[in-house]
Amino acid sequence: MNDIVPLFGFTTTPLELVSFVLSVITVALNIRQTHWAWLFSILASGLYALVFAQSRLYGDAGLQLVFIAVSVWGWYQWLRGGTAHGELQISRLSGAGWAKSALMWLAGFGILSIFLKSYTDTDVPYMDGFLTAGSLLGQLLLSRKKLENWHVWILVDILYVSLYMYKHLMLTAILYALFVIMAAMGLRAWNNSAAVPAAVAGS
Structure with missing residues (x-):
């Protein structure tokens, strides 16, 4: 799975390629609010943990393990985290929620950066720590179907493109460029869905 494979003028590995495909499927299903997205998220995260560890992106590698745990929780939340243990509906962060999210990102950045550097x-260490903390926040917001998760992912994915190019993970850089587009699509789709009352959407 670690053999170098030429692809469209650059090199990759079968492990990275499979991770790429599973990740695209995950985001596509997230946009459609399909709970099976979490299964593909677990598979993709497990494989990408190996890819990132081999590239010395330890924050990202560790993040994938956290993603697996969060994905299990998110899967339950989407199915049973709503009113009366029903399906979870899209909601928006309050002003306090925005502030709490920003503080969580900042605190995570500080802790992870120090750990990775030391x-x-x-x-x-700083870019890895910043993006790892942002990704964790995005995943937590996604798990609770907060619309703002897409804002976080758009910012994080744009920065990840440059990081993975620097690390010569070109296929993953392309993946995250695609993620930027898909996150914008997700934001639009969820925004439209949130504007439709639940009773109308279910009729």
Whole structure:
């Protein structure tokens, strides 16, 4: 799975390629609010943990393991986290929710950056820490079907493109460029869905 494979003028590995495909399927299903997205998220996260560890992106590698746990929780939330343990509906963050999210991102960035710089051999501790914290926040918001998860993912994915290009993970850089487009599509789709009353949407 680690053999170098030429693809469209750059190189990748079968492991990265399979992770790429599973990740695209995950986001596509998230946009459609299909709970099976969480299954593909678990599979993609497990494989990408190996890809990132091999590239010394330890924050991202560890994040994938957290994603697996959050995905299990998110799967339950989407199915039973709503009113009367029903299906969870899209909602928006309050002003306090925005502030709490920003503080969580900042705190995560500080803690992860210090840890990565002190205890690993990564050459990008600050960028890795910042994006790892942002990704974790985005995943948590997605798990609770908060519309703003797409805002977080758009920002994070744009920055990830440059990081993965720097790390010569070109297929993954392309994946995250695609994620930017898909996140914008997700924001539009969820915004339209949230504007439709639940009773109308279910009729």
